[in-house]
Amino acid sequence: MKKEQTNSSCDQCPSKEEGIFCHLNFSEVIDVSQHKITNRYKKGQTLFVQGTHPFGLYCISSGNIKLTKTGIDGKESIVRIVHAGDILGHRSLFTDEDYGKTATAMEDTEVCFIDKKYILSLIEKNPSVALNIINKLSRDMGSAENKLSSLHQKNVRERLAELLLSLKASHGVKENGRWKIDLKLTREEMATMIGTANETLIRFMTEFKDAGIIEQEGKVLYVKNEEELLEWANIHY
Amino acid sequence: MKHQKHIELSPEQVEEIRTHFSSKKFKSQSYLFYEGQIPISGYLILDGTIQISANNKYKKILTNGTIIGVHELLKKEPIMISAEVFPNTELCFLDKSTMQEMLENENQELSKVLKDIFEIRHD
Numbered sequence: 001m002k003k004e005q006t007n008s009s010c011d012q013c014p015s016k017e018e019g020i021f022c023h024l025n026f027s028e029v030i031d032v033s034q035h036k037i038t039n040r041y042k043k044g045q046t047l048f049v050q051g052t053h054p055f056g057l058y059c060i061s062s063g064n065i066k067l068t069k070t071g072i073d074g075k076e077s078i079v080r081i082v083h084a085g086d087i088l089g090h091r092s093l094f095t096d097e098d099y100g101k102t103a104t105a106m107e108d109t110e111v112c113f114i115d116k117k118y119i120l121s122l123i124e125k126n127p128s129v130a131l132n133i134i135n136k137l138s139r140d141m142g143s144a145e146n147k148l149s150s151l152h153q154k155n156v157r158e159r160l161a162e163l164l165l166s167l168k169a170s171h172g173v174k175e176n177g178r179w180k181i182d183l184k185l186t187r188e189e190m191a192t193m194i195g196t197a198n199e200t201l202i203r204f205m206t207e208f209k210d211a212g213i214i215e216q217e218g219k220v221l222y223v224k225n226e227e228e229l230l231e232w233a234n235i236h237y
Numbered sequence: 238m239k240h241q242k243h244i245e246l247s248p249e250q251v252e253e254i255r256t257h258f259s260s261k262k263f264k265s266q267s268y269l270f271y272e273g274q275i276p277i278s279g280y281l282i283l284d285g286t287i288q289i290s291a292n293n294k295y296k297k298i299l300t301n302g303t304i305i306g307v308h309e310l311l312k313k314e315p316i317m318i319s320a321e322v323f324p325n326t327e328l329c330f331l332d333k334s335t336m337q338e339m340l341e342n343e344n345q346e347l348s349k350v351l352k353d354i355f356e357i358r359h360d
Contacts, residue, residue, distance in 0.1 A: 051264040055330050056278075118333070121334075
């Protein structure tokens, strides 16, 4: 049987420079590496489920993970997509609340887990870890505030343009003069991310393609004209 | 090393563990770990059930007083089964840091229980 477990060291982690342990010295990083648990999750497997209790912190080493919230009608919305270098479960961990969302691997991913007791002792010894967590929390809060104001103030076309720009910034790879977004999101998933119906999203995607702003090959999206997209999003960076 | 599929504790042992670790009731159905992974915690069933499967086939149901995943967590070894917890199941979470502290403290009664559990792994 193929074993899913890996034994990667934090020092070798591809997301080392973006993670919360990037300011630790070598011996501290080794200590974290010895304590953490590293696992691989296959596409569709869940790291945790909405309504369950957190007892540690997840650090994403590679791959993309979607955070979804299920409403009382059973409908699922993507709240956020996290990638290598991001952490998961920190908000619920520090507030001691149950997870408010479900985390699901969007592809084969590698994730490290550190239990609550260890992470709290690490923060006491190394304030840089706390600062890095605060930094990530602040960014998350900024994104949530932007998303909330977009839902109130912008129309669907602007929200779609904004989503594409945000996915380009977080997951885009420059390829032959265009930005490749290889997240393989379904139309339904994209529609939930901007709070609209499937049919409306499809209509606007066609409009974006006809205008030569984006291209699509299967489920892979390409941003061809970033400047035009900024105009359509009605934002100015 | 003892090899067995699961470990059932006495009510006294369950109470002893319960006093040292946090416990919670699961509101939703959820996987605790998937086949081939290292469990991120040891789990003791206080009230309810966990379904065990391997190669996508149902294997068995574990019930109250059963402990799972401790050996693999402390030895960082992959476990060759998947475990899915059902709603309203109450579990005690045996985190790695607390277990390591207890195993180092020979004077604690619980460290003897944990040492026995630690020697048992799942096949």
